[in-house]
Amino acid sequence: QKEVEQNSGPLSVPEGAIASLNCTYSDRGSQSFFWYRQYSGKSPELIMSIYSNGDKEDGRFTAQLNKASQYVSLLIRDSQPSDSATYLCAVNSNYQLIWGAGTKLIIKP
Amino acid sequence: DTAVSQTPKYLVTQMGNDKSIKCEQNLGHDTMYWYKQDSKKFLKIMFSYNNKELIINETVPNRFSPKSPDKAHLNLHINSLELGDSAVYFCASSQELHRTGNTIYFGEGSWLTVV
Numbered sequence: 001q002k003e004v005e006q007n008s009g010p011l012s013v014p015e016g017a018i019a020s021l022n023c024t025y026s027d028r029g030s031q032s033f034f035w036y037r038q039y040s041g042k043s044p045e046l047i048m049s050i051y052s053n054g055d056k057e058d059g060r061f062t063a064q065l066n067k068a069s070q071y072v073s074l075l076i077r078d079s080q081p082s083d084s085a086t087y088l089c090a091v092n093s094n095y096q097l098i099w100g101a102g103t104k105l106i107i108k109p
Numbered sequence: 110d111t112a113v114s115q116t117p118k119y120l121v122t123q124m125g126n127d128k129s130i131k132c133e134q135n136l137g138h139d140t141m142y143w144y145k146q147d148s149k150k151f152l153k154i155m156f157s158y159n160n161k162e163l164i165i166n167e168t169v170p171n172r173f174s175p176k177s178p179d180k181a182h183l184n185l186h187i188n189s190l191e192l193g194d195s196a197v198y199f200c201a202s203s204q205e206l207h208r209t210g211n212t213i214y215f216g217e218g219s220w221l222t223v224v
Contacts, residue, residue: 032211043199043215044152086150097213099152 002027002093006100015109019076023089023100026070032092033065033072038102039085047087048074079107112136115200115216122190123224130185130219132200140164141183142213143175144199152199158183159205190223197221 003026013019021035032051036044050056050063050072062075072091076083084107089100115132122128134141143155156175157164163175172188187194200216 038150043218044213045215046212049212088152092211097154099154101149101151 002091002096002098004089004091004098004100006087006089006103008101009104010106011103012106012108013079015079015081015107017079019079019083019105019107021074021076021087021089021103021105022071023073023091024071025089025091025093025098027091027093027098028067028070030067030091030093033063034090034092034097035061035063035072035074036088036090037085038088044088076105081107081109083107111217113200113202113214113216115198115219117219118217119220119222121222121224124190124192126190127186127188128190128221129187130198130200130221132183132185132216134181134200134202134214136202136204136214138202138204138214139180140203140205141177141180142201142203143183143185144201144215146197146199146218148196155185155198156183187221192223195221195223 005024035048037047038044048063050065056063060077064073086102086104088102091098113134140159142157146152155169158177174186176184197218201213203211203213
């Protein structure tokens with residue numbers, strides 16, 4: 001069964017520091033990778049998508065993909081209290097989107 | 110205007126009842142989904158509809174039935190509700206079915222509590 005794994009956390013990071021979120025997946029054939037953010041009591045919203053090995057930067061967010069090692073990560077620079085949320089990793093596998101259970105991130109002022 | 114809207118937002122009902130959750134998207138997307146998120150926050154797909162055709166039906170009890178009168182609507186009907194059905198149900202849509210670059214847009218969720 002295809003799986004996406006994330007550390008459930010909570011991951012506590014001081015304000016202004018770099019938050020690093022990791023995700024591993026089992027299907028080597030996966031081509032599309034997504035990070036969604038979900039605030040408590042709200043719906044998930046897309047932050048980043050990545051399709052090629054390497055880094056992709058968007059503002060304070062950087063997604064990193066390593067297909068050989070089957071992991072994808074999300075870095076948040078200059079973490080803000082408003083970044084406190086659950087971050088969901090999703091991997092496209094054979095036209096299905098497989099979701100991780102999410103990592104709860106807490107940014108401490 | 111809300112892109113994906115679902116109603117009701119909160120629903121408390123007794124075991125054994127039948128209930129429906131409605132969903133509408135105004136994005137012109139071809140694919141709509143229903144997801145269930147349990148207390149552990151694990152997001153699990155229940156159904157996908159592409160051009161009114163059921164594409165994915167995961168191991169969901171047949172008490173759950175999706176109904177799509179047109180591609181902008183995907184309603185979820187649940188028969189004989191059980192305590193374990195308590196969860197948050199998210200409707201979502203995307204342009205195509207999980208293709209590369211496909212962003213999924215979620216509704217605000219419907220909190221179902223079965224007592």
